[in-house]
Amino acid sequence: QQQVKQSPQSLIVQKGGISIINCAYENTAFDYFPWYQQFPGKGPALLIAIRPDVSEKKEGRFTISFNKSAKQFSLHIMDSQPGDSATYFCAASFTGNTGKLIFGQGTTLQVKP
Amino acid sequence: DADVTQTPRNRITKTGKRIMLECSQTKGHDRMYWYRQDPGLGLRLIYYSFDVKDINKGEISDGYSVSRQAQAKFSLSLESAIPNQTALYFCATSDSLTGQETQYFGPGTRLLVL
Numbered sequence: 001q002q003q004v005k006q007s008p009q010s011l012i013v014q015k016g017g018i019s020i021i022n023c024a025y026e027n028t029a030f031d032y033f034p035w036y037q038q039f040p041g042k043g044p045a046l047l048i049a050i051r052p053d054v055s056e057k058k059e060g061r062f063t064i065s066f067n068k069s070a071k072q073f074s075l076h077i078m079d080s081q082p083g084d085s086a087t088y089f090c091a092a093s094f095t096g097n098t099g100k101l102i103f104g105q106g107t108t109l110q111v112k113p
Numbered sequence: 114d115a116d117v118t119q120t121p122r123n124r125i126t127k128t129g130k131r132i133m134l135e136c137s138q139t140k141g142h143d144r145m146y147w148y149r150q151d152p153g154l155g156l157r158l159i160y161y162s163f164d165v166k167d168i169n170k171g172e173i174s175d176g177y178s179v180s181r182q183a184q185a186k187f188s189l190s191l192e193s194a195i196p197n198q199t200a201l202y203f204c205a206t207s208d209s210l211t212g213q214e215t216q217y218f219g220p221g222t223r224l225l226v227l
Contacts, residue, residue, distance in 0.1 A: 009153060032214055043117070043203050043218030044156070089155060099144055099207050099214055100171070103156040 002027060004092050006104025013111050019077040021107045023090035026071065030092040034101070035064065035075050038087040047088070048075070080111045116140045117219035119204050125225045126194050134189045134222050136204030143209055145187040146216065147171075147179060150201040159202075162187055163209070194226045 006023045013019045023033075034049035050057045050064040050073065057064045063076040077084055090104040117138045126132050136145065147159040158171030160179040168181055176198060180188045191198055201223050205216040 006155070034214070041220070043205070043220050045218065046215045049214075093214065099209060099216070100146075100158060100161060101156075101214075101216060103148075105153055105155040106150075 002102050004090060004102050004104040006090050006107060008107060009105065010108045011110070013080045013109065015080065015082060015111055015113050017080050017111075019080045019084070019109055019111070020074055021088055021090070021109070022072065022074045023092075023104050024070075024072045025092050025102075027092070027094070028071065029094040030102075032093045033064070033066065033073050034091050035062075036089045036091065036103075038089065038106075040086075044087075044089055077109075080109075082111045082113050085109055085111050117204060117206055117217055119202075119219040119222050121222060122220065123223045125227065127227050128195055130194050132191050132194055132224070134191075134202055134204075134224070136187045136189070136219055138185050138204075138206045138217075138219075140206055140208070140217060141184075142206035142217070143184065144207045145181065146205040146207075147177075147187065147189045148203045148205065149173070149198075150203060150221075156203065159189065191224075191226075194224075196226045199224060199226045 004025050035047045036044035037047040038044040048059050048062050061078045066073045088107045091101040093101050120135045146161045148156045162168045162181045165181050178190045203221050204219040207216045
């Protein structure tokens, strides 16, 4: 019930296209859903996050869509650029869980020029 | 200078050896975490610490131990390394006092156990 399942494991998109990464969770107590971005040789860094009181959050070309009833959330990268090539992790946590994040399996995105 | 540093960045060791991975932070955060990253498995929590006197096991603590020597330092030890501990290890910090849940990761330590 603590798991977060992420798909696809890898994704290749042409420059200018839309990249979509999906995550599903079981624990309905989760109330914080961040996405982390990791470049090769670097540690993950927070990209964008959402709470379940809204269905969508947008920051520039990055959007999180959240479906509470389906227990799913997704990251959309509009106008994908080669510089977006990285590994993306979704995660979840809940209030009172001492800041612990449960991470998905990761998606390696390659944006071709 | 980086806010979260890890040493060493790369390490090759042999089965049965004891090794220590170190993490230091200058962010002034109270919480620190150790994760391991494996392809297809994502990031899994090994240990976490709220402060110097509060250390807790994570999802995969077997075979590992930790020490929080100071608020800024959190070390991970492999008492007797085995090949399936070959992985990328990350330290992270967060600040409970501001209520923000963002975790800040170090650059990682790549460990190979032969």
